[in-house]
Amino acid sequence: MNTIETLEQKEKKYTKEDFTSDQEVRWCPGCGDYSILAQMRRLLPELGVKKENVVFVSGIGCSSRFPYYMDTYGLHGIHGRAPALASGIKLANPDLTVFVITGDGDALSIGGNHFIHLCRRNIDVTVLLFNNRIYGLTKGQYSPTSERGKITKSSPYGSLEEPFNPVKMALAAGATFVARSMDRDPKHLEATLLEAARHKGTSFVEIYQNCNIFNDGAFEKYTNIKTRFDNVVYLKNEQEYRFGRENDKHLFWDGHRFRVEEWKATEEPLTHNTDNLPVSMEFALAELSELEDFPVPVGVFRKRQAETYDALLTKQIEEVKKSKGQGDLQKLLESGNTWHVD
Amino acid sequence: MNTIETLEQKEKKYTKEDFTSDQEVRWCPGCGDYSILAQMRRLLPELGVKKENVVFVSGIGCSSRFPYYMDTYGLHGIHGRAPALASGIKLANPDLTVFVITGDGDALSIGGNHFIHLCRRNIDVTVLLFNNRIYGLTKGQYSPTSERGKITKSSPYGSLEEPFNPVKMALAAGATFVARSMDRDPKHLEATLLEAARHKGTSFVEIYQNCNIFNDGAFEKYTNIKTRFDNVVYLKNEQEYRFGRENDKHLFWDGHRFRVEEWKATEEPLTHNTDNLPVSMEFALAELSELEDFPVPVGVFRKRQAETYDALLTKQIEEVKKSKGQGDLQKLLESGNTWHVD
Amino acid sequence: MSQSTHLDQVTIRFAGDSGDGMQLTGTQFTNTTAMVGNDLSTLPDYPAEIRAPAGTLFGVSGFQLQFSSHEIHTPGDQVDVLVAMNPAALKVNLQHLRDNGIIIANADAFSLRNLKLAGYEQNPLEDGSLEGFQLFSVPITRLTREALVEVAISSKDKDRSKNFFALGITYWMFSRPLEVTLKWIEEKFAGKPELIEANKKALNAGYSYALATEVFTTTYTVEKAKTTPGKYRKITGNEAVSLGLIVAAEKAGRPLFLGGYPITPASDILHNLAKYRHYDVKTFQAEDEIAGVGSAIGASYSGALGVTASSGPGIALKSEFIGYAVMTEIPLVVINVQRGGPSTGLPTKTEQADLFQAFYGRNGEAPLPIVAAKSPADCFQTALEAAHMAIKFATPVFLLTDGYLANGAEPWLIPDVADIPEIKEPLAVSGKEYLPYKRDPKTLARTMAVPGTEGLEHRLGGLEKEDLTGNVSYDPENHHNMVRLRQKKVEKVAGFIPPPDFSGEEQGVLLIVSWGSTFGTVFSAVEEARKQGRQVSWIHLRWINPLPEMLGKLIHNFKHVLVPEINAGQLVKIIRAEYLVDARGFDRVRGLPLQTHELVEEISSYFEE
Amino acid sequence: MSQSTHLDQVTIRFAGDSGDGMQLTGTQFTNTTAMVGNDLSTLPDYPAEIRAPAGTLFGVSGFQLQFSSHEIHTPGDQVDVLVAMNPAALKVNLQHLRDNGIIIANADAFSLRNLKLAGYEQNPLEDGSLEGFQLFSVPITRLTREALVEVAISSKDKDRSKNFFALGITYWMFSRPLEVTLKWIEEKFAGKPELIEANKKALNAGYSYALATEVFTTTYTVEKAKTTPGKYRKITGNEAVSLGLIVAAEKAGRPLFLGGYPITPASDILHNLAKYRHYDVKTFQAEDEIAGVGSAIGASYSGALGVTASSGPGIALKSEFIGYAVMTEIPLVVINVQRGGPSTGLPTKTEQADLFQAFYGRNGEAPLPIVAAKSPADCFQTALEAAHMAIKFATPVFLLTDGYLANGAEPWLIPDVADIPEIKEPLAVSGKEYLPYKRDPKTLARTMAVPGTEGLEHRLGGLEKEDLTGNVSYDPENHHNMVRLRQKKVEKVAGFIPPPDFSGEEQGVLLIVSWGSTFGTVFSAVEEARKQGRQVSWIHLRWINPLPEMLGKLIHNFKHVLVPEINAGQLVKIIRAEYLVDARGFDRVRGLPLQTHELVEEISSYFEE
Numbered sequence A, B: 001m002n003t004i005e006t007l008e009q010k011e012k013k014y015t016k017e018d019f020t021s022d023q024e025v026r027w028c029p030g031c032g033d034y035s036i037l038a039q040m041r042r043l044l045p046e047l048g049v050k051k052e053n054v055v056f057v058s059g060i061g062c063s064s065r066f067p068y069y070m071d072t073y074g075l076h077g078i079h080g081r082a083p084a085l086a087s088g089i090k091l092a093n094p095d096l097t098v099f100v101i102t103g104d105g106d107a108l109s110i111g112g113n114h115f116i117h118l119c120r121r122n123i124d125v126t127v128l129l130f131n132n133r134i135y136g137l138t139k140g141q142y143s144p145t146s147e148r149g150k151i152t153k154s155s156p157y158g159s160l161e162e163p164f165n166p167v168k169m170a171l172a173a174g175a176t177f178v179a180r181s182m183d184r185d186p187k188h189l190e191a192t193l194l195e196a197a198r199h200k201g202t203s204f205v206e207i208y209q210n211c212n213i214f215n216d217g218a219f220e221k222y223t224n225i226k227t228r229f230d231n232v233v234y235l236k237n238e239q240e241y242r243f244g245r246e247n248d249k250h251l252f253w254d255g256h257r258f259r260v261e262e263w264k265a266t267e268e269p270l271t272h273n274t275d276n277l278p279v280s281m282e283f284a285l286a287e288l289s290e291l292e293d294f295p296v297p298v299g300v301f302r303k304r305q306a307e308t309y310d311a312l313l314t315k316q317i318e319e320v321k322k323s324k325g326q327g328d329l330q331k332l333l334e335s336g337n338t339w340h341v342d
Numbered sequence C, D: 001m002s003q004s005t006h007l008d009q010v011t012i013r014f015a016g017d018s019g020d021g022m023q024l025t026g027t028q029f030t031n032t033t034a035m036v037g038n039d040l041s042t043l044p045d046y047p048a049e050i051r052a053p054a055g056t057l058f059g060v061s062g063f064q065l066q067f068s069s070h071e072i073h074t075p076g077d078q079v080d081v082l083v084a085m086n087p088a089a090l091k092v093n094l095q096h097l098r099d100n101g102i103i104i105a106n107a108d109a110f111s112l113r114n115l116k117l118a119g120y121e122q123n124p125l126e127d128g129s130l131e132g133f134q135l136f137s138v139p140i141t142r143l144t145r146e147a148l149v150e151v152a153i154s155s156k157d158k159d160r161s162k163n164f165f166a167l168g169i170t171y172w173m174f175s176r177p178l179e180v181t182l183k184w185i186e187e188k189f190a191g192k193p194e195l196i197e198a199n200k201k202a203l204n205a206g207y208s209y210a211l212a213t214e215v216f217t218t219t220y221t222v223e224k225a226k227t228t229p230g231k232y233r234k235i236t237g238n239e240a241v242s243l244g245l246i247v248a249a250e251k252a253g254r255p256l257f258l259g260g261y262p263i264t265p266a267s268d269i270l271h272n273l274a275k276y277r278h279y280d281v282k283t284f285q286a287e288d289e290i291a292g293v294g295s296a297i298g299a300s301y302s303g304a305l306g307v308t309a310s311s312g313p314g315i316a317l318k319s320e321f322i323g324y325a326v327m328t329e330i331p332l333v334v335i336n337v338q339r340g341g342p343s344t345g346l347p348t349k350t351e352q353a354d355l356f357q358a359f360y361g362r363n364g365e366a367p368l369p370i371v372a373a374k375s376p377a378d379c380f381q382t383a384l385e386a387a388h389m390a391i392k393f394a395t396p397v398f399l400l401t402d403g404y405l406a407n408g409a410e411p412w413l414i415p416d417v418a419d420i421p422e423i424k425e426p427l428a429v430s431g432k433e434y435l436p437y438k439r440d441p442k443t444l445a446r447t448m449a450v451p452g453t454e455g456l457e458h459r460l461g462g463l464e465k466e467d468l469t470g471n472v473s474y475d476p477e478n479h480h481n482m483v484r485l486r487q488k489k490v491e492k493v494a495g496f497i498p499p500p501d502f503s504g505e506e507q508g509v510l511l512i513v514s515w516g517s518t519f520g521t522v523f524s525a526v527e528e529a530r531k532q533g534r535q536v537s538w539i540h541l542r543w544i545n546p547l548p549e550m551l552g553k554l555i556h557n558f559k560h561v562l563v564p565e566i567n568a569g570q571l572v573k574i575i576r577a578e579y580l581v582d583a584r585g586f587d588r589v590r591g592l593p594l595q596t597h598e599l600v601e602e603i604s605s606y607f608e609e
């Protein structure tokens, strides 16, 4: 049962200024984080929750300074542990709308375990992963999403490891909402974040975010007007996987793999289905971002309804109360064998 | 370059007694761990490596006492951190054959992050996850592989969370060898472990292991002679997905999902391919263990050749030496601007 | 015919294989003993292995209990009666048995195989090596089987009942009623009538055997202890902590949230609390200790009473987050059920070696209040106080217990809930100006505003905070000031906690300063020493940080200061640094409670100069 | 015409926006100053934000440097020359400028917008508020643009060169040659000829401007410092640690393995070491600090020199594993580059508040040796010693440095590698009987056998070990014994380390006891106090655990003991507990080095009784 008093009931309309705190924003000029902040401030009035019921929780990293800039409740945590804080916040008070703001290092390096457990538990929080494929705050070391061979301060001869695919990890761990968006596609970003925030359960959004200081241009291919159409396929529910400058290509499913083909209308078009895509296609879609010669899927991969941990906990408490009655302290202390001394 | 002096060169043949340490085995009578220990002692003579080059590393848990019982080098680590120790051991001395012994709590609860990063890096170690779907050593709490609703000491009204699927996690994280076996199928277990140990790269084997004290019968369905044939499908390379008491059923691929059907020979039979299964089928296969009405796949899911982290590191060192020459200490100290004071 | 002897106090130890049900047997004896009104104190002592192979020395599980007609606080140094269910149990425990002590041995278990496993060359029941003791060699297995001949269960299951036979013998021996255990058997095995029958029969059979045969000649009676009138129950430390937390939360009007991860010997706190959903208790078994404490901080931040419980290695993992709670000034109770260290150490043994970790196990200057329970029942009160101070001062508070307190039991005078004061620490409310780091001048605590409170939106984090506003500040003077303020806040706790236990003269030759679970031993040793005419004074600290104000004056009035601890000397270092007195430690780090007689000797040495 | 003045020592501070290249400018000035033979000491001081918005107060980045014709050890309390590239830089730093000090300000940056951002109501360059100083208001941006008029780069890029213009002015002012920086520009911008041209031109233009115009009337010269003859280089603490480790590993015949995770201000150790693959250095950027230390322990276990480096919050996470290394007795060097705490604290600032964490930040009794570097160059020697003791005693060793040492620089007399002794600590070899926990009676260290050694297969772990065999043991007396042995082993380290620095009389009114990076300040303060006639003695500890034996005697010969620390009093507590002297702390926890003049005053107060 959700007892949030919605805005409608309260008849008050927020603007983005209502969500702007008095703290100066401290990111490098040109950083992709600004766009994400702007979209968040824009969508919250749409979301229809009272601002005092909103909590932003973060770890440590450039991205994790985000809560300071939102005029809501906020907790700038410690490195990698935002999901732990967020879990406690949401479970202690299920009426709150909780966002987790994290970076690729924060969520997938030191915080990888908390991240996958959060997804598994399906606690109703929304996770925004600012993926700039680099450690920004510590001045540019490769991260678990950096491409192999990356030359950074800590890998002067090239990194030796394959990156994680965050979408794949979230899918495998069981997140019920999984999406990808980009700092430089503000409309899509805003819509995706809004959809994520509205979803009940753990919502995960990977956001391609440009760090113009330490990893400039990492997503240029997908954001540059010249190349983006050929390199991005937008996932839209119940629509085909069409892309290309002229919308002239699509992803064809050969029963095992996707292939890029010229688009032809068919009688039984292959359409995207966020609610019920078979696991085979989910992971095949997720894999595309790792492959050469394929567009990167942007949009919602999965959106499944499932009971949330917080709702189940509330339910369990109610059930136990129903069967045992509301606890009585004195009885509790006197449980077990007792005896009297006179 | 692998400089292990193999047994053949040394012309000495081990028996399982050579791998049996003088420590009394301290598991509960009837525990599934005994079988895994026995298979390990049996296969090592087959593996053809010198026993002084073998290191068993573990975390904490019943299963993690394993190293004490092997007459090789061994490190009983701390909870969840065996992959970290193992990574250091293997990277410092790539000639060693390193096994990680871990439990479902050890590997997937506290140690989840190290586990997925080990898989991602493809460091050449072999991970045996003793999955008894319970915390044994701490006397029976639900684990990240326990089924939802499980009643244990720490969940007297039933646990609220979906379990992890260890095979799915290993696949998503990028392990190059992924398999499943069972304590009660000793032959299969021995063969699988041997194959895992021989694989170059991170090899992961989930072993269904019965904890007869705190979670007895968790895998009964798959191990009991009466039910196992209908509930287990063995994955064999280049063979069909056939199962059933009369070998009368198989898994049919409908282009998106597996279905169980009566077996019929076809001209183009669907066969398993550990080396190159499309990601779609890998995950569809992995998912079967979560579904009702499907057999659980046992055997090798994936076996891919890929450069290991340890080999790449060795190569990088050699390359840097080639281009810069073996380092000279005095030069090192004198690098940068220097000046003389007379 | 048997004769009856009055005794003042008795120590009995049940010992057998891990699978022999010795913890259960000891617990039953304890429950019955509590019901008949003796004072008592228990010491379960079990191996780290779940169920080690039968018959081995390391598989021996023991349960020791002292009961008495007067106030006691230790499970006893030396054992009067040893129940040994197999050779290994005898071998391991004989060293604890007093001269002429009683051995009740299960003769059937002294097979060749078992003797060998225990490392006996000959059967000690037969070779005369036990001459200095009163040996009762009873074929318990066989007699149990005979008693259960008509019960329709497997013979393996029958053999499982033999501990009840042994229990029956001891019930006769100490004139105990059977009812408590009979009732327990019915409840425990509800739905399994054969097992009820079997265990009841075995218990009765043991009792009757002892009554009927000529083997045992004496029964013993231990009078009721004279204690405060009221309603009592038996309680272990982990139970008491759990109850204390539930009461604290209700008294504070905040839901209780435990973020935990299993670890011996703290897991039972999680297990206990998980039962109380109908008390609005939320337990969260996290993926590790870091997530456990993190979720507790998150819960506290949003208005619950956030608690986390663990033992040394788990506490080590929590240390970064505890520092975060110091910086953000969020209430948090951190319970460390100490066990033998360092590292994994001796997981099932007791120790007091994590005091320094509680004081200093964080980066930077991160002071916090520390309280330690002195007995199993005191865990209730200390948990209450810890929670109270955590909320009142918006700070993490360490509650130190240990393996001995956690699993040990004693009678507890059940308090009247109505008498326990409310914990009235208001949260900030809408409509007023809110400065997150404005402090109450009396406590230096800040007032929290929790999410959901309109108009008080604000941001917190682990970076240094500006005074008053709580905004991020790198200002040098502000930092210096905040370091001081956080320190002073902890010092202010001194004004809100009960004074420590003190007994004896306010000056003299020797002052003993103790803390935590050594209370029982020190109590007995001081009592004993005083009987011997030593004028020894004793202060027992419950709150260790801040130290009680009176200690500063007191401590200089003594020629010697002795600090007994189950570590290599931790409180003693703090005392020395604080008061510059040449305090000496008395340390035995054996994974066990200190022994009363050793401490008595040590005390005496100060008077023999 | 300008006149030339001789000075003994000068403190200069470059300050500007994070994007203004002040760290680079300061470093260039430092390199040139080192080359001309002055002694010097630096203090980079930059914000936690990567590149804060231009013009803001919190975005100001500073680099301070003191250089001198005699031995110095601090970057200076008060600044003689302040280069302020914008109003915010002026605002933040003016407090440090001495009366009548020189300001070189970029007048072009004092726009209305920037003034507002810095919180100035009026332009301080014009409103007379800087009257007590020598103000040189130079239109640096415009002059730079003019100088680069013909260079084919964007005007944004041209503006980037303005720091070189400013540097040029200071080079003229202090009679420095341009060559070092000109050469550096060529190397740094190799392949980008326009940038080479631009920056060179800007540097020359600044120099010429100062030379040509009448604005500056005085140049200053600071004579070469008289120091030990030899080959020198400039070195920061993080560089010195890295080199020390590489040398130690080679001297020990073991490959170097660093398991790390980036964290300010320790990351540069990882970055530095990652460059040296051709020295057989393996660096492993782990997924977190726990994996970092775990991999280092694993590497040590298999025969490497395992090292991990972090700062406070990361060290907190490593604490469980460090305890494991204590128990398994595996060599490990743990470097803590301390920063402001608690929690995330002040990441880019310096502090000494993790000493207690090094001593006690683990569960159980887990003693280990601790050494602290006293200056950037001393990081080399301490790293060597830490590695040596880690290997010799098969133990984790803490090496404490801090943010100030890590980034600060000083001249370093480069040692001759051949003069550095080998670290000869043999591993166990095949063919002999091997008991993993048999100890060398001189050191109490065990001998390690590494995987790959035939016949010495054995198992280690975090459970308590049996003496000699290393098998798991829960035996009470064995545990007590092992706790003592581990403690004694650490004490034995005292016999193998160099004595601490001591100066002054062996008795008197005041003994100063210091450790770590306060060395420089204490050096200056003691020098100053002695000049004022105070007979003060001073001992500086490098090894803090074990404490030097001589300290016990020495410390009682003084009426007062003063312990200056950048924390709330940590070593002072240890000293008090150990020696029972009423040692007092002198603590300023500001995220900055202590100030010499404050300490001088404090010292004086002890002589004015």
Ligand SMILES: Cc1ncc(C[n+]2csc(CCOP(=O)(O)OP(=O)(O)O)c2C)c(N)n1
Pocket: A060, A061, A062, A063, A064, A078, A079, A102, A103, A104, A105, A106, A107, A130, A132, A134, A135, A136, A137, A138, A143, D261, D262, D263, D264, D289, D313, D314, D317, D344
């Ligand atoms: C325990 C701990 N370890 C390390 C750090 C240092 N640290 C801070 S942020 C960060 C990584 C940041 O990368 P990412 O999460 O990708 O965030 P970004 O800055 O790129 O937004 C690291 C290593 C820390 N603050 N705490």
Ligand SMILES: Cc1ncc(C[n+]2csc(CCOP(=O)(O)OP(=O)(O)O)c2C)c(N)n1
Pocket: B060, B061, B062, B063, B064, B078, B079, B102, B103, B104, B105, B106, B107, B130, B132, B134, B135, B136, B137, B138, B143, C261, C262, C263, C264, C289, C313, C314, C317, C344
């Ligand atoms: C840091 C830390 N936390 C918790 C524990 C307690 N602990 C030991 S083993 C274990 C879980 C064991 O479960 P699993 O890994 O599944 O192994 P099993 O015993 O089932 O083989 C726990 C929680 C510990 N030893 N250290």
Ligand code: SF4
Pocket: A026, A027, A028, A030, A031, A032, A033, A062, A063, A132, A136, A137, A210, A211, A212, A213, A214, D050, D051
């Ligand atoms: S360093 Fe990169 S991620 Fe961080 S604020 Fe600057 S541009 Fe953004």
Ligand code: SF4
Pocket: B026, B027, B028, B030, B031, B032, B033, B062, B063, B132, B136, B137, B210, B211, B212, B213, B214, C050, C051
């Ligand atoms: S508790 Fe379970 S897993 Fe552990 S040893 Fe016993 S049977 Fe095996």
Ligand SMILES: [Mg+2]
Pocket: A061, A103, A104, A105, A130, A131, A132, A133, A134, A135, A136, A143
């Ligand atoms: Mg990043």
Ligand SMILES: [Mg+2]
Pocket: B061, B103, B104, B105, B130, B131, B132, B133, B134, B135, B136, B143
């Ligand atoms: Mg398990």
